[in-house]
Amino acid sequence: MTELVTPDVRWYDSWEATLKEFGDDFPHGSGIGPEDRFVGRDACQAFVADRLRFADPAAELPADRVPCDYFWIVDEGEMIGFLALRHRLNDYLLEVGGHIGYSVRPSRRRHGHASRALGLSLARAAELGLDRVLVTCDEDNVASRRTIEGAGGRLEDVRAGKRRYWITVQPLPDRRVGAR
Structure with a gap:
């Protein structure tokens, strides 16, 4: 079953295999850019710690970045992809990046993982109070x-070669005590 998990070095072996499968392409939603090169668990741990701070809206981030929840897409104990849910848009994200970016490793595509991961991220978008999200693709x-x-x-x-879609986020049911 497809799940979104918080990045954690305990997934290192599967994370490394996923990155190798992507080869020279940097995977969307991973927080990994062309400047990133990873060798070993220590590098993975530093990367994970850096990406986890993006989920804190109070964290001081580079001027061109926004708060973001980074997730790893997991199926049956194996990491199979990446998903990023940006809490808001800046000018760049409004044009081409969107609120949500994701990618599934090539060997695990065409099994519905991207669809399920996107659906799970919409629930988190509702928790963040977003009423609609922008998702783009080539x-x-x-x-x-x-x-x-x-x-x-x-x-x-x-x-600029990107299809820009808006998805309406369904509000979560009110879970307060006594709510109907």
């Missing part, structure tokens, strides 16, 4: 387009 990425549309994404437009 114009030629048919699989991602179908995933986004399957989650209720409505195409707004295409900019």
